[in-house]
Amino acid sequence: MLDRVTTVENAVAGYVRSGQTLMVGGFGRGGVPFTTLHLIANHADKYRDLTLIKNDANEPGIGIDLLLKQGQVKKLIATHIGLNPEFIRQMNDGEVECELIPQGIFAEKIRAGGAGIPAIMTDIGLGTEVAQGKATYELDGKTLLIEPCMRGDVALVCADIADKAGNAWWCGSNRNMCVVMGTACKRVIVEAKQIVETGRLKAEDIHLPSVFVDAVVPAGPLPHRGN
Amino acid sequence: MAKRELTSAELTLLKRAAREVRHGMVVNLGIGLPQFLPEHLPADTDVTFHSENGFVGMGEGNPEGTPDSDVIDAGGRACRVVPGAAFFDSLTSFAIVRGGNLDLAVLGAFEVSVSGDLANWKIPGKLTPGMGGGMELAQKANHVLVISHHLDKRGRGKLVPQCSLPLTAPACVGTLITERAVFRRVDGRMQLASVHPDFDRESALEGIDADVPSAENLEPWEDKS
Numbered sequence: 001m002l003d004r005v006t007t008v009e010n011a012v013a014g015y016v017r018s019g020q021t022l023m024v025g026g027f028g029r030g031g032v033p034f035t036t037l038h039l040i041a042n043h044a045d046k047y048r049d050l051t052l053i054k055n056d057a058n059e060p061g062i063g064i065d066l067l068l069k070q071g072q073v074k075k076l077i078a079t080h081i082g083l084n085p086e087f088i089r090q091m092n093d094g095e096v097e098c099e100l101i102p103q104g105i106f107a108e109k110i111r112a113g114g115a116g117i118p119a120i121m122t123d124i125g126l127g128t129e130v131a132q133g134k135a136t137y138e139l140d141g142k143t144l145l146i147e148p149c150m151r152g153d154v155a156l157v158c159a160d161i162a163d164k165a166g167n168a169w170w171c172g173s174n175r176n177m178c179v180v181m182g183t184a185c186k187r188v189i190v191e192a193k194q195i196v197e198t199g200r201l202k203a204e205d206i207h208l209p210s211v212f213v214d215a216v217v218p219a220g221p222l223p224h225r226g227n
Numbered sequence: 228m229a230k231r232e233l234t235s236a237e238l239t240l241l242k243r244a245a246r247e248v249r250h251g252m253v254v255n256l257g258i259g260l261p262q263f264l265p266e267h268l269p270a271d272t273d274v275t276f277h278s279e280n281g282f283v284g285m286g287e288g289n290p291e292g293t294p295d296s297d298v299i300d301a302g303g304r305a306c307r308v309v310p311g312a313a314f315f316d317s318l319t320s321f322a323i324v325r326g327g328n329l330d331l332a333v334l335g336a337f338e339v340s341v342s343g344d345l346a347n348w349k350i351p352g353k354l355t356p357g358m359g360g361g362m363e364l365a366q367k368a369n370h371v372l373v374i375s376h377h378l379d380k381r382g383r384g385k386l387v388p389q390c391s392l393p394l395t396a397p398a399c400v401g402t403l404i405t406e407r408a409v410f411r412r413v414d415g416r417m418q419l420a421s422v423h424p425d426f427d428r429e430s431a432l433e434g435i436d437a438d439v440p441s442a443e444n445l446e447p448w449e450d451k452s
Contacts (some may be wrong), residue, residue, distance in 0.1 A: 027280040027281070027301075027317070028280065028294060028299050028301075028303040029294050029295050029299070029303070030280075030297065030299060055317075056357075078357060079357055079358065079359050079360070080356060080357035080358070080359035081355070081356060081357045082356025082357060082359075083303065088354075088355050088356075091355065092352060092355065100355075100357045100358060102358055102360065102361075102362040102363055103279065103317065103321065103358075103359050103360040103363065104317070104318075104320070104321025104322075104324060104325060104360060104363045105321075105363070106317075107316075107317040107318050107321060108318065108321070111318055123366070124325070124362055124363055124366060124367075125362055126397075127394060127396065127397035128362065128393065128394045128395065128396065128397070129393050129394075130358070130362065160297070170314075171297040172282075172296075172297035172298040172299075172314055173278065173280050173281045173282055173297065173298050173299055173314060174297055175281055175314065175315070175316045176280055176281050176316060176317050177316070177317050178316070179316050180316060180317065180318055207316070222295060
């Protein structure tokens with residue numbers, strides 16, 4: 001199998017461009033590709049006008065908050081931003097556009113994007129402001145919302161273990177949105193806490209198969225630890 | 228699970244809410260007050276807790292953990308899992324919710340309307356945490372239990388004629404428990420179902436600017452057994 005291990009510098013320079021839509025894994029801190037995000041934040045002049053699709057806005061000072069604070073993001077599509085009061089202020093002041101989507105539908109829109117399904121239909125959000133302006137469809141006498149699929153240019157995720165080919169495995173609650181995001185982008189960079197020889201992961205245990213993956217990069221030490 | 232000092236009103240409503248949880252249920256607890264519910268359950272009540280970030284079988288808080296731990300709850304706190312727990316991704320997590328496998332969601336509220344509408348995710352211009360998984364929990368859990376202080380900070384009842392805030396979901400609340408009363412939705416309308424012994428019917432409806440009917444037979448607040 002191919003060896004997809006490279007440096008985070010090579011992976012980001014090779015695949016990430018200004019103006020792209022990036023899907024970023026993580027819920028809380030688990031699954032967040034901190035090393036990749038910090039590299040992008042360290043080149044704020046080079047990576048701008050990004051659209052980020054991420055469950056939450058991280059906490060102030062870490063993860064995508066660095067990109068949000070430096071004005072690298074024009075739009076964030078998320079489900080919950082409550083742990084980042086600074087971003088809530090940015091959003092309320094109109095500095096960054098933010099679209100909020102119910103969490104399971106957020107995941108299903110990405111799944112549809114990865115699975116070649118242009119849109120899904122759902123009753124989630126009916127009778128709330130989430131439904132405003134959305135196309136609807138009548139099915140068996142019930143009104144359903146049409147939710148277009150979501151795709152991205154590059155997925156950035158952090159796995160607990162990846163093999164050199166790119167097969168990836170997650171521990172505990174770290175998996176969250178990472179696997180589905182890895183199916184829905186043209187390029188996928190898997191940042192891994194541990195990289196093992198191809199064949200070491202049991203084939204039945206693999207969460208994200210390597211066919212989706214373009215680059216495997218080592219995760220550095222968590223940048224926020226020790227603060 | 229979470230750590231802070233509870234007020235006596237909060238202890239009262241948590242103890243009453245614990246009685247709504249039945250042996251064998253799959254339960255999701257919202258962030259905040261609902262996270263204190265497990266410690267009020269009888270020891271022989273076996274409940275499977277669902278954490279929407281990706282597992283069932285959530286156990287106690289993990290005092291040795293940090294937000295960087297591999298097992299955190301949906302609020303970011305490190306926690307443990309019980310034997311038989313299962314981890315999965317967000318797709319499976321919400322298949323459990325939308326597919327009808329979640330017996331009970333215990334949620335907080337800004338407002339509950341007399342028709343059972345719930346508002347708990349947004350105060351426009353002030354507090355915009357986002358709905359997270361709240362809309363799906365409110366809309367698709369087999370039963371929605373809201374636990375809340377009886378009055379808000381301005382002395383207004385949490386049960387209102389009509390929600391003024393953006394809805395999480397319409398007509399979703401099955402039961403509302405405050406430190407003064409239990410309200411249940413019957414035929415599309417919340418009615419008074421039980422009153423705490425320290426209060427009478429009038430004080431159990433204090434601050435509620437709506438006509439709330441009483442159940443024919445009020446339930447006892449505590450088990451007499």
